[in-house]
Amino acid sequence: MNAENDHIALDDITLAYFNHDSALIYGIGNIGRQDDGLGWEFIDSLETSSACPKAEKVKFYQLNLEDADLIKDKRRVLFVDASKDATVDTFRLYKAEQKMDFSFTSHAMSIETIMATCWQCFGKIPEVYVLAIRGYEWELEIGLTTRATSNLALAISHVARPVAKQLRQANDYAQCNIGA
Amino acid sequence: MSRKLIIDPVTRIEGHGKVTIQLDDDNNVVDAKLLVVEFRGFEKFIQGHPYWEAPMLLQRICGICFVSHHLCGAKVLDDMVGVGYSTSNLITPTAEKMRRLGHYAQQLQSHATAYFYLIVPEMLFGMDAAPEKRNVLGLAVANPELVKRVVMLRKWGQELIQAVLGKKMHGISSIPGGVNNNLTAEVRDRFIKGDATIPSIDDMLEYAKEGLELFYDFHEKNRVMVDTFGDAPALDMCLVDNNGDVDYYHGKMRIIDNDKKIVRELDYHDYLGHFSEATEEWSYMKFPFLTELGRDKGSVRVGPLARVNVTKSYSTPLAQIALEKFHAYNKGKSSNKTLHTNWARAIEILHSAELIKELLNDPDLQKDQLVVTATDAMWTGEGVGVVEAPRGTLLHHYKANKEGNITFANLVVATTQNNQVINRTVRSVAEEYLGGKAEITEGMMNAIEVGIRAYDPCLSCATHALGEMPLEVTLLDAKGNQIDERRK
Numbered sequence: 001m002n003a004e005n006d007h008i009a010l011d012d013i014t015l016a017y018f019n020h021d022s023a024l025i026y027g028i029g030n031i032g033r034q035d036d037g038l039g040w041e042f043i044d045s046l047e048t049s050s051a052c053p054k055a056e057k058v059k060f061y062q063l064n065l066e067d068a069d070l071i072k073d074k075r076r077v078l079f080v081d082a083s084k085d086a087t088v089d090t091f092r093l094y095k096a097e098q099k100m101d102f103s104f105t106s107h108a109m110s111i112e113t114i115m116a117t118c119w120q121c122f123g124k125i126p127e128v129y130v131l132a133i134r135g136y137e138w139e140l141e142i143g144l145t146t147r148a149t150s151n152l153a154l155a156i157s158h159v160a161r162p163v164a165k166q167l168r169q170a171n172d173y174a175q176c177n178i179g180a
Numbered sequence: 181m182s183r184k185l186i187i188d189p190v191t192r193i194e195g196h197g198k199v200t201i202q203l204d205d206d207n208n209v210v211d212a213k214l215l216v217v218e219f220r221g222f223e224k225f226i227q228g229h230p231y232w233e234a235p236m237l238l239q240r241i242c243g244i245c246f247v248s249h250h251l252c253g254a255k256v257l258d259d260m261v262g263v264g265y266s267t268s269n270l271i272t273p274t275a276e277k278m279r280r281l282g283h284y285a286q287q288l289q290s291h292a293t294a295y296f297y298l299i300v301p302e303m304l305f306g307m308d309a310a311p312e313k314r315n316v317l318g319l320a321v322a323n324p325e326l327v328k329r330v331v332m333l334r335k336w337g338q339e340l341i342q343a344v345l346g347k348k349m350h351g352i353s354s355i356p357g358g359v360n361n362n363l364t365a366e367v368r369d370r371f372i373k374g375d376a377t378i379p380s381i382d383d384m385l386e387y388a389k390e391g392l393e394l395f396y397d398f399h400e401k402n403r404v405m406v407d408t409f410g411d412a413p414a415l416d417m418c419l420v421d422n423n424g425d426v427d428y429y430h431g432k433m434r435i436i437d438n439d440k441k442i443v444r445e446l447d448y449h450d451y452l453g454h455f456s457e458a459t460e461e462w463s464y465m466k467f468p469f470l471t472e473l474g475r476d477k478g479s480v481r482v483g484p485l486a487r488v489n490v491t492k493s494y495s496t497p498l499a500q501i502a503l504e505k506f507h508a509y510n511k512g513k514s515s516n517k518t519l520h521t522n523w524a525r526a527i528e529i530l531h532s533a534e535l536i537k538e539l540l541n542d543p544d545l546q547k548d549q550l551v552v553t554a555t556d557a558m559w560t561g562e563g564v565g566v567v568e569a570p571r572g573t574l575l576h577h578y579k580a581n582k583e584g585n586i587t588f589a590n591l592v593v594a595t596t597q598n599n600q601v602i603n604r605t606v607r608s609v610a611e612e613y614l615g616g617k618a619e620i621t622e623g624m625m626n627a628i629e630v631g632i633r634a635y636d637p638c639l640s641c642a643t644h645a646l647g648e649m650p651l652e653v654t655l656l657d658a659k660g661n662q663i664d665e666r667r668k
Contacts, residue, residue, distance in 0.1 A: 121328045
C-alpha cells in the first residue's frame with residue numbers, strides 16, 4: 001500500500017487530493033431506487049460544478065470483477081456510495097483496505113474485494129477512500145429523500161472545503177507510491 | 181423420528197429463498213422444495229407509464245441480464261407500433277444485427293460470470309473445499325492469470341455492450357421499430373483488433389476455448405459424479421430457427437422430450453394459449469407448464485442445457501465441434517444431468533464469441549437504416565416479445581391504452597420456467613447427499629447449492645425483485661416440526 005502517504009490525516013482529505021489525471025472518483029448506485037442514487041448524485045454534482053476536473057469520474061450500479069482492471073492503473077480512488085449503516089449519522093469518509101470478502105454474488109462485489117482482486121491479479125493497488133453517505137429509502141422511485149439530499153450536501157461541502165494543506169497535497173501527489 | 185432440514189441461506193445465487201427437506205422416520209428424503217420468499221411487483225410498478233418506457237424500466241429488474249429484458253421489451257414495442265414479427269413489416273437488418281450483437285455480448289459476459297465466478301472454482305477445488313477457497317476470490321489467489329482472463333472477458337463484454345447499447349448497464353439503444361445507433365468502423369475495429377485497454381476478439385475466443393477445456397479436464401477426472409449428480413428429467417425448450425437450431429433473438433418456441441421428439445412448436449405470441457402457471461403457498465415463484473400435459477409431465481427446462489439439447493447444429497465452427505462432442509456423449513438423447521448445464525454454458529461462451537466475431541465483420545452494422553417508422557394507423561397497443569436470455573427463454577407481454585400508457589404487463593423469466601426442474605434437482609441431490617443422514621455437513625449444504633447454482637437462478641428476476649438474496653435449508657420431521665436449520 002501507500003506507506004508514504006499514511007502521514008496524510010483523514011481530515012486533510014479533500015477533493016483536491018483527487019484532482020489529478022490518475023485519480024478516479026467512482027459513484028456507486030441506482031438512481032431508480034431513491035437514496036441508492038447518492039453516489040451518482042455526488043458525481044453529477046462534481047460535473048455540474050466542474051469541481052475536481054482532472055479526475056476521471058464514473059458511475060455504475062454496482063461493483064464487478066472488471067473494476068479491478070479499472071482501478072489498477074490509478075493512484076488514488078474515491079468510491080462514493082450510499083450507506084444504510086445507522087451508525088453513520090450523515091456521512092463517513094474512511095480509507096479502505098483490501099480484503100477477500102466471501103459474501104459476494106455474481107451480481108456484486110465489495111470495494112475491499114475489488115482491491116484484493118486487483119492486488120492478486122496485477123500486483124499493485126491504488127490508495128482507496130470511501131465516502132459513505134447515509135440514505136434512508138430504497139424503493140423503486142427516482143429522487144433522493146430530503147434527509148439524504150441534506151446528507152449529500154454536507155458530504156460535498158466537507159470534501160470540497162478549502163484546507164491549508166491542499167497545495168501540499170497536490171504536490172504530494174507526484175510522489176505517491178503505487179504498489180506494495 | 182423424521183426430520184426436516186432447512187438450508188438458509190443458499191449462497192452465491194441472486195434472490196432470497198430457502199430449501200426445505202422433509203425426512204421420514206428413517207431419514208429418507210420424502211420431499212424437497214426451493215422456497216422463494218421475497219416479492220416485489222415490477223409488473224404492477226410499470227402500469228400507467230408510457231409504453232416506450234417499459235424496456236428502459238423493466239431492464240432494471242436485473243444487473244446482469246438487463247440486455248435481455250431491454251431487447252425483449254423492444255420486441256414488444258415493435259409489435260405495439262405495428263413493426264414487429266407479428267407483422268410483415270420487420271425492423272431493418274442493421275437494427276436487428278445491432279440488437280443481436282448486444283445480446284451476444286451480454287451472453288458472453290453473463291455466462292463468463294456464472295461459469296468462472298461460481299462454477300470453475302468448485303470444479304478446481306472440489307465441492308468439499310472451504311467456502312473461502314471455492315470461489316473466484318480463491319481462484320484469484322491460486323491462479324491469478326486465469327482470473328485476469330476472466331476480468332478481461334467481462335470487461336470486453338461490458339465494453340461491447342456499452343458500444344452497442346449506449347451504456348454498460350441498462351442500455352438505451354432499442355426504440356420502437358429499431359435502434360438509435362449503429363456501430364462505427366472505428367469502434368468495430370477496436371473490438372476486432374483490441375487496443376491498450378481491451379484484448380482482441382481472437383483473444384476472447386482463446387479464453388473461451390480455455391474455459392471449455394477446463395470443463396473437459398474436470399469431466400475427465402470426475403466422470404461418475406458429473407454424470408449422476410442431480411439428475412432432473414424435464415422437457416427442453418428454446419427458440420429455434422427454421423432449421424431447428426437455437427436462435428437467441430428470435431424464432432419459434434420448440435419443446436422436445438428426452439428422445440428429442442418435438443412435443444410442441446409454437447409461435448411465442450401464442451404462449452399463453454399453451455402454458456399455465458401453478459402456484460404454491462410456500463413460494464412466490466410460479467410453476468409454468470404445458471397446459472395439455474399437466475404440471476408433472478409438462479414442465480420445461482430452459483437455459484444452456486435445454487438449448488444445447490434442442491439445437492441440432494451451430495452456425496459457427498468451434499462451437500459446432502463442441503456441440504457434436506456433447507451430442508455424441510449423450511448418445512443422441514437429451515441430457516438431464518444437472519452438471520452438464522455447466523458444459524453447455526462453456527459451449528455457449530465459445531459460441532457467443534464466435535457469433536460476435538461474425539457480426540463484427542458484418543458491414544450491415546455500419547449502415548444507416550436504423551428505424552422503420554410506424555404510423556398511428558399501425559398501432560396495435562399490444563405485443564409479446566421473447567428472447568433466449570443467458571438463463572433461458574424470457575417472455576414479456578404488455579398492453580397499452582389508446583393514450584399509450586401501459587395497462588398490463590406480464591413477465592415470464594427463465595428462472596420461473598426452471599422452477600419445477602430446479603425443485604426436482606434439489607430433490608435428487610437431497611436424496612443422494614442427505615438421505616439416511618442425521619445431520620447436515622458443509623459438503624451436504626454445498627451439494628444442494630451446486631445443484632441450484634447450475635441453473636444460475638436469479639430469484640430477483642423470478643419474483644421481479646431487486647437485490648441480492650441468500651438461501652436457507654430447513655429440516656422437518658414427519659409431523660412437520662422443524663428439527664434442524666442451517667444458513668450461511
